[in-house]
Each structure stands twice: as structure tokens, then as C-alpha cells.
Amino acid sequence: MYLIPIPAFNDNYLWLLHDGRRAAIVDPGDAQPVLRALQENALQLESILVTHHHHDHIGGVAALHEATGATVFGPARERIPEPFTRLEDGDTVQVLGLDFQVLDVPGHTAGHIAFFCSNVDGHPLLFCGDTLFSGGCGRLFEGTPAQMLASLDRLAALPADTRVCCTHEYTMSNLRFALAVEPDNTELIGYHAYCASLRAHGQPTLPTSMARELLINPFLRTRQATVMAAARGFDPAAHDDATLFAAIRQWKNQFK
Numbered sequence: 001m002y003l004i005p006i007p008a009f010n011d012n013y014l015w016l017l018h019d020g021r022r023a024a025i026v027d028p029g030d031a032q033p034v035l036r037a038l039q040e041n042a043l044q045l046e047s048i049l050v051t052h053h054h055h056d057h058i059g060g061v062a063a064l065h066e067a068t069g070a071t072v073f074g075p076a077r078e079r080i081p082e083p084f085t086r087l088e089d090g091d092t093v094q095v096l097g098l099d100f101q102v103l104d105v106p107g108h109t110a111g112h113i114a115f116f117c118s119n120v121d122g123h124p125l126l127f128c129g130d131t132l133f134s135g136g137c138g139r140l141f142e143g144t145p146a147q148m149l150a151s152l153d154r155l156a157a158l159p160a161d162t163r164v165c166c167t168h169e170y171t172m173s174n175l176r177f178a179l180a181v182e183p184d185n186t187e188l189i190g191y192h193a194y195c196a197s198l199r200a201h202g203q204p205t206l207p208t209s210m211a212r213e214l215l216i217n218p219f220l221r222t223r224q225a226t227v228m229a230a231a232r233g234f235d236p237a238a239h240d241d242a243t244l245f246a247a248i249r250q251w252k253n254q255f256k
């Protein structure tokens with residue numbers, strides 16, 4: 001299987017998964033770069049997977065469906081271009097002969113879903129939309145901090161070697177914030193330097209891995225003593241899982 005991040009807009013990646021003949025696309029906010037990639041690689045688009053309703057994730061769905069006849073799979077409780085197969089937690093969807101599990105991960109949007117396959121060429125693979133980013137997480141547009149924390153907890157419980165396909169290249173700005181939260185985290189310092197050199201060479205920092213995110217992502221580390229102390233420094237009233245998480249999220253929203 002080939003896994004290709006197609007850049008779109010300023011900082012989106014449209015993830016293309018293909019076997020040399022058949023392809024699936026995740027969150028196609030724009031049809032043009034996908035059609036180009038299909039043509040260049042002589043691929044037949046079979047499936048379109050959608051994680052949530054934001055325009056930068058669905059803008060190309062209708063045109064791709066029309067051009068290729070690919071089946072659209074999306075979140076049962078969100079409004080995306082019809083027709084589509086409505087998916088919710090616990091569903092399994094067959095994509096290029098692989099079984100992807102559907103996980104409800106509300107927080108960024110109310111009906112946000114993620115797609116997880118336990119074995120793609122020997123590694124688990126996750127398409128998590130705007131729920132988890134490398135070094136960060138999505139903004140809480142429609143959910144509560146407690147909901148987002150529960151969603152991130154579910155993702156964090158996936159196998160450590162899971163390849164994590166996030167839909168935005170926000171890594172460098174996320175890591176700048178992560179360093180403000182945990183200035184002494186040596187994994188984080190090393191990863192920041194590594195990602196800086198990738199970006200300097202025009203390379204994507206994604207996919208990331210769950211193992212790495214557990215070591216460097218402050219939003220997966222809100223129960224670590226260092227992160228809890230930093231959160232209380234921002235909001236002295238933060239006192240439990242949800243309020244500590246909310247403090248880190250609020251701090252990031254204001255961080256320059």
C-alpha cells in the first residue's frame with residue numbers, strides 16, 4: 001500500500017491510500033489535486049472517507065464522486081454532500097480490501113469520526129481528521145473539553161506503532177507551544193529540531209506515530225505532573241482532568 005499526503009490550501013493534507021491500481025482519499029477539501037494524482041498514477045478512486053463536515057475536508061467530495069463514482073463514507077451525525085454511507089462508532093468499513101474501524105471522536109465537531117485499521121503492511125493506521133495533530137489537537141468548535149479529552153484518550157489507547165495521519169501541517173507551531181508547556185522535555189526538544197529540518201527541506205512532518213505523540217504532545221500528556229503544573233500556572237483554578245485539559249487548550253488558543 002502507498003500512503004501519500006497530497007498538499008492542499010495552506011496547510012491541509014488530503015491522504016491518498018492506494019495499491020497501485022485502486023485508491024481511497026480521506027477528507028478531500030479540494031478535488032483538483034486528487035484528480036491530478038489519480039491521473040498521474042493511473043488509479044481508480046474507489047472510496048472517499050470523510051471525518052467531519054468542515055469545508056476544507058469536504059469541498060472536493062461532490063466533484064470527486066461525480067468524476068469517479070467512488071463511494072462516500074462519512075459521519076452519521078454531520079451534514080456532508082449526499083449521497084453518503086453514514087458511519088458511527090463500532091461500524092467497520094471495507095476500504096481497498098482493508099477493514100477500517102470507525103471511532104466517534106467528538107470535540108472539534110460534534111459528530112467527528114476517525115478511521116482505524118489494525119494492519120496496513122504490518123502497521124496500524126489512523127486517519128484522525130482534525131482531532132489529533134502532531135504536537136496538538138483540534139480546536140473545540142462544537143464540543144466540550146471533557147469530550148475532546150475522552151476522544152484523545154481513545155486514540156491514545158491505540159497501538160503505539162500506529163501511523164497517525166493528521167489533516168493539517170500545524171506541527172511547528174504546535175511544537176513551539178509544547179515547548180512553552182514542557183521546556184525540559186528532551187524528546188520534545190529533539191523532535192522539534194527534527195521537524196524543523198524536515199520543513200526546511202519542504203518535507204511533511206506527517207504521518208506521526210502514537211508512540212511519539214505520547215512523548216511530546218501536551219494534549220495527550222495533561223495527566224503528567226509537569227504538564228499539570230504548567231496548566232495550573234496558566235489557570236490556577238484548574239483542578240481535575242477536564243479543567244486541566246481545558247486550561248492547556250485555552251492557553252494554546254491565546255499563544256503567540
Ligand code: ZN
Pocket residue numbers: 052054108130
Ligand atoms: Zn476541521
Ligand code: FE
Pocket residue numbers: 054056057130167168
Ligand atoms: Fe481542517
